[in-house]
Amino acid sequence: MSTLLDTITCPADLKKIPRDQLPALAEEIRAFLLETVSRTGGHLASNLGVVELSIALHYCFDSPTDRFVWDVGHQAYTHKILTGRRDRFHTQRQYHGISGFPKRSESSHDAFDTGHSSTSISAGLGMAMARELRGGSNKVVAVIGDGSMTGGIAFEALNQAGHLKKNLIVVLNDNEMSISPNVGAFSSFVSRKLTGSYFRELKKEVQGLLQNIPAIGKDILQFARRAENSLKGFLTPGMLFEALGFDYIGPIQGHNLPQLLEVFENARGLDGPVVVHVMTTKGKGYAPAETNPSAFHGVGPFDVATGKTTGGKPGTASYTGIFGDTLAQLARENEKIVAITAAMPDGTGLTGFAKEFPERFFDVGIAEQHAVTFAAGLAAEGFRPVTAIYSTFLQRAYDQVFHDVCLQNLPVVFALDRGGVVGDDGPTHHGVFDLSYLRHLPGMTLMAPKDENELRHMLKTAVSHDGPIALRYPRGAGYGIPLDQELREIPIGTGETLAEGDDVAIIAIGITVLPALEAARTLAEKGIRATVINARFVKPLDRDLILRAARRTGCIITAEENALQGGFGSAVLELLADEGMTGVRVKRLGIPDRFVEQGPQPQLRADLGIDAAGIAAATEAFLAAKGASAPALSMVK
CATH class of the missing domain: 3.40.50.970 (Thiamin diphosphate (ThDP)-binding fold, Pyr/PP domains)
Incomplete structure (x- = not known):
């Protein structure tokens, strides 16, 4: 059976759907999100809360000509579905799949890569300024949550945007603030009427008439502006934004599509920076997520009927x-x-x-x-x-x-x-x-x-x-080992030797230590005897322990789950250089000079060669090349 969602492959298809059918589309999208995210995991509550908002934005604006910047980006699932990625949505956040966040390399509809909070207004203002410099007329919309609005960079951007007075629409997605329903409804009505085309044209005509009155016209106009601002400040919670130079619209009920469509159509016609304050409910339409939105902010696979997560490591503490x-x-x-x-x-x-x-x-x-x-x-x-x-x-x-x-x-x-x-x-x-x-x-x-x-x-x-x-320390479950009840201080700058061997020293830090120990056991089966050191400290290093291992073996492997540039392996190299130990051969294992994409942690560690198998293979290959003459200090990535 064909659904409304089946007919949408791009925002242009969305605009063909009659307005009275948009609420039905919203319910289809919610059902699709629940069905998909329950299998893949992801950011559920925030996305259920912005379904109508996302539909309204794409209905009233023209992406990708108009730019959408989604702050943080974990609420952009409906946006992705409406912009041609529904068929691939089951791969979101999966290994070699689409990203769980907006990504410019993934779609022309993703105007800006996001993942950290509070950046949308700054980026949106930059885009608006670029539009002005090239003489364009497209719209720029920054969608930011009330949580992200607590970031200082958001207010820095608001301050400059109000000063520059360029056309920029900031949508404040507010799913936390408590506002009286009656006050909110009346304020919403006033904001919509004050920003409608009829009122805007009337306002321009009145301003023109007042400015032409000799002697007293400018004073009357100034008084009228004060009266309007006082009325809006009394009826709406937007005084802060008005003070920063924004027109304020809201608060608007974020699940009422007719209201959203009216407001965004009005906002399109306003000159200068505008804040549209939208009230939404996290987890909207799914009772477990509405009741406990924090638990469904970022969630693994779960059972839709019960809301309980599936999989994981039962009994192993994180x-x-x-x-x-x-x-x-x-x-x-x-x-x-x-x-x-x-x-x-x-x-x-x-x-x-x-x-x-x-x-x-x-x-x-x-x-x-x-x-x-x-x-x-x-x-x-x-x-x-x-x-x-x-x-x-x-x-x-x-x-x-x-x-x-x-x-x-x-x-x-x-x-x-x-x-x-x-x-x-x-x-x-x-x-x-x-x-x-x-x-x-x-x-x-x-x-x-x-x-x-x-x-x-x-x-x-x-x-x-x-x-x-x-x-x-890493994300995820521990190894399930017994925990000492009595806590003790570890002497600063001291590591520990976990295995002894004369052929090579594997010096590891953090999550790579136990894989290094496992790698040593694999190497032992092939006759390679490895010293394994748990460095524990990146700074200060256990100089004596590392130097003894270097003198004993003449070959060092460092392992870390960090960028190789400037990381733990670099610290070991610096130590050896400072001590004049130029004959020691060193190979560093870690994150190469690139960004790591999404995927399961074990898969990513295997790809990076920092799991037990990777450490063992790299060590064996390194030792096989030992016969080659090494210049002074040999550094191998």
Whole structure:
């Protein structure tokens, strides 16, 4: 049986559907999203909430001539479906499939790559300015959520957009704020009428008449403008946007297609920057997601009937969960420990901490720069802030780590979740640069555990350290090994030898340590005896341990789940060079000079050659070439 959705292969097809049938299309899209995401996993709640909004935008605007910039991008599924990717949608976030985020290389309808928050208004303003410079007339629409609006860059962009007065439409997708239904409905009515074509033409005529009245015309016009702004400020929550130089429309019911269509048609005709404030419900149309939207923000495969996830490793705790439990344990013993997150209490494992220590838990919103400097202020006053941020998101606060923490040698703990490859979210979310961008900062201590038990001891070490310290750990389940109940501090800058051998030394960090140990067992079956070292610290390195291994074997393999440029292997090379050990041959295993696409973590590690099989194969090949004369210090990627 043919459906409305079957008839749509591009936005032009959408415009052929009568308006009164659009609500039925919205329900078809919701059913399609549920059916597909329940099998593949993905960002469900946010996408269910913007179905009508996405339909209305594509109905009223002309993509790709008109530009859509989706902030973060995890709410762009309906956009992808309407722009010709429905047949491939089952591959979204899959290995070699389409991205779960907008991607310019994937479609001309994706105007800008996104994945991190708060960038849409800046990018949209740049596009609007480019349109002006080339004399174009297309529209630019930036769709941003209320969470992303907490990012400082969003307000910086709003400020400039209001100053430049260029045509730019900002759609604020608000699914958190509570507004009285009566006030919201009346405000919506007023906003729609004040921005309609009749009112706009009348306003222009009245302004022209008033300006031509001798002596008093300009004063009357100024008074009229104040009266209009006062009326809108009294009836709508948009005073901030008006103050920044935007016309404000809203709040609009985001699941009412007739209202959305009317508003966007009005907004198209406005001159200057406009904010359209749309109220939506996360998880709209699927009760489990509406009831618990955070659980369905990013979800794995699940059963539609029950809402329960399927698959996974039953009984094996995640690194994230163990971090949260351990931090709570430490906080019971030390009242100076406080926890900070940037809008990710669930994702960073701090929900339990927040419930047990509400006065010592701070969610600063999507504002990583502020989170780091806020932590620095707490540390300056004697507290021990633990700032839990995904590795890829701490990149947004690099200057604050340098200027506000390291320069003052403040004891801020950076708990970097999702270090290394993270899987299905792809290149915007892989945390594969942190070892490189943190280790060169003076005063920074940087470590990574080989397993979940070592994570607990490293966290104890971190909160006891008098200076900046970063602890990096991977996404996903641990190995299921027993956890020591008594926590101990690990001496700063000390590694450990896990296996002894004279032929080669495999020096690994973090998630690559146990695969390196497994690789050594494979090599032993072939008569190759390998020393395996768990470095534990990227900075400071265990100099004596590494130099002894270098002298013993003359051959070193380094393994890391980080960019090779400036990473752990580079640190080992620098150590050998500084010590004049020019005869040691070194091969580094890690992330090459490219962005890593999405896919299951085991598959990506295999592709990168940093799983057990890859480490064993690279080591064997390296040793097979040992007979070739090596110039001074041999560095092989």
